[in-house]
Amino acid sequence: MAKPSQSQRQGQIRIIGGQWRGRKLAISDSIGLRPTSSRMRETLFNWLAPMIQDARCLDCFSGSGALGLEALSRHAAEAVLLEYNDRVAKQLLLHLAVLKAKNAQVIRTNTLNWLARPCDRPFDLIFLDPPFHQGLLSYAIPLLEQQSWLSDEAWIYIESESSYNLEMIPSHWRLQKEKIMGQVVYRLFIREWFCHQRRF
Template sequence: MSKLKKQPNKSAAKGQIRIIAGQYRGRKLPVLMADGLRPTTDRVKETVFNWLMPYVQDAKCLDCFAGSGGLGFEALSRGAKSVTFIELNKAAAQQLTANKTLLKADNIDILSTNALEFLQKNQQEFSLVFIDPPFRKGLAQKTAEALSQQGLSENALIYVEMESDNNQQVMPSHWQLLKEKIAGQVVYQLYQNSKV
């Protein structure tokens, strides 16, 4: 009689992300592989940070749907002044905290909360924001609208990643589209806040 193999708990499965360049170049950080968590691929990340190269140094960053933290940790490695991670999934937020400890980084804040609620109460201004929400929930547009009310410094850069087949999501009219690329089912865009 064969023994039944115990199925691994999917919510606790671990993967990893790699920091591409900067202070922590080559470091691999464990990430939680939870439903809806889609770490940005190295290829996309490389393109995005090529776009951002002149702007990351000393940036005050906000990673709205942090997930694995791949974008925020990459920004930190490349000289961002600080990064605030917002992640609703408690286990994913705990993993971000563990990775903060691994990197011995004291310029990181991790908040396990709803990104939209955070933005409604937020009093800070950020110069670089990452919006990479779970797909098919219309969250990119809602987050952009909340962020455009408050939370952006003058000329702030906003990176948005969303599903390429959902072109109904509209960004604020005072955000100027600087770059756009499609990779498979994902469209990623870089905007600049031009609201005076």
């Protein structure tokens, strides 16, 4: 029997909480695809427990969809998943169909181009987990503010290499939680809109 090619090999993500708890979904072994681990997701969604229900979520660099799908499982009102890779985006659409998730959409797009347009309806929760070592956070974070993608008191999750410099974080984003796992650091910020407004 022929050995599967790299493009054919698949891994899995497991939804760890909510209505789809325990469901396993296949993910392609695509270059740069780095799903947030189950352990990290469990910690993150414990952090998000006070606000996740009915939240409107934007998963900016969706990849495996682990974050957006976990949010939907825990009764987020809506999730928009942005993904550049066509094959990965099609797999995300398949996941939504399997889960019968009608309150979500996958947009096949360059995330930075998508964020550069004006927003007509802001989000309550933003997931920023881009491919590492490409400087994408330095472009995405300012666009979230400049184009009004954030609700007044939005929560922003950032997963990055541990060397990422926090200088790009707006001063009115308050660091709520932070944890380091190996070479990865994950942080949760809350946007303090009223503090921001008082400065003007």
